[in-house]
């Protein structure tokens with residue numbers, strides 16, 4: 001007889017502002033006080049049933065860490081094969097930037113081409129478990145594409161709201177997935193208002209970042225994977241291109257939970273938040289040593305996944321930076337696109353602008369002496385360059401067979 005294993009370690013949801021507890025097996029959005037709810041687990045129990053030396057024998061999915069994820073019943077998992085992305089050594093790129101041990105976690109390998117698939121697998125699976133039949137998601141594009149496709153996979157209705165100048169590729173995915181999609185003449189903060197309106201008027205579940213408690217848990221799996229891939233030794237630095245900040249908060253939460261479980265010998269990772277110069281509210285707040293950020297007016301950047309003028313989780317990002325001894329920095333669009341080209345040319349990794357900004361940010365911190373060239377640095381490339389066809393200019397001469405071809409052979413650099 002096969003023993004039925006239920007996932008039972010999630011204990012409660014805890015308000016990030018006032019600490020009040022909520023039942024994770026009922027539908028929840030925000031705390032009464034307006035604070036975001038954060039999942040808390042019985043880590044002693046988790047420790048009992050997990051063995052850090054044997055994790056690799058488990059299923060090839062972020063759901064291998066189910067003790068640290070919010071589901072009760074594994075049959076509710078909605079997956080498209082997300083996660084388990086490579087952590088690649090960047091020897092050539094590192095040398096070019098003057099670093100000895102640079103790695104990139106390539107999230108471009110995910111379904112829908114970004115790490116947003118992790119948030120969607122956790123959020124949509126949990127929504128299914130709770131009996132939710134329709135969700136609305138305000139988005140800059142990538143989260144919408146992930147939630148629309150995962151909702152389709154779950155047989156759930158989705159209402160995606162995005163800025164009208166949002167990326168075309170995401171719009172196509174959302175449309176193809178049969179979502180009810182709307183554009184808004186404004187920014188993601190305006191889309192938020194419309195999603196809340198849909199919730200109020202029609203009872204559609206509002207799965208906006210940090211209103212819905214579980215996408216944070218999905219994004220957390222990046223941190224769990226990085227640690228497993230590094231044999232549970234914390235790197236010196238992890239850099240993340242930050243918009244709403246849930247990616248960074250999630251990675252830090254993962255490391256803290258593992259540390260609490262006693263899986264990490266020496267917890268030394270400094271978290272780095274990189275933002276685009278055209279939208280850097282959290283970096284500005286960090287520079288002023290503030291606890292919260294201010295609304296960033298007229299935000300604009302080619303790295304649209306980071307165009308979040310005010311995040312509900314800003315204080316949690318800042319908290320992660322202060323308590324890990326990390327940093328925040330920003331880089332402009334020219335630097336982002338230049339770095340994107342360098343990453344692809346040196347390593348063949350077709351990075352997205354957001355991931356490229358994080359590499360550029362690390363270079364800046366290196367030049368400022370805040371990071372040492374010998375340190376182990378992990379940068380998250382949050383998505384695939386394939387989702388941003390307009391950020392690369394091509395020039396390819398047209399040939400016919402038989403035309404004379406002029407080539408200057410270069411000596412191999414190897």
Ligand SMILES: *Cc1c(COP(=O)(O)O)cnc(C)c1O
Pocket residue numbers: 114116142143241242243244245246247248305306352354355382383
């Ligand atoms: C959403 C997104 C980000 C920002 O992630 P947050 O968790 O909102 O900080 C970065 N890069 C890409 C490609 C994204 O889609």
Ligand SMILES: [Zn+2]
Pocket residue numbers: 015016017018019020031032033034035
């Ligand atoms: Zn509260």
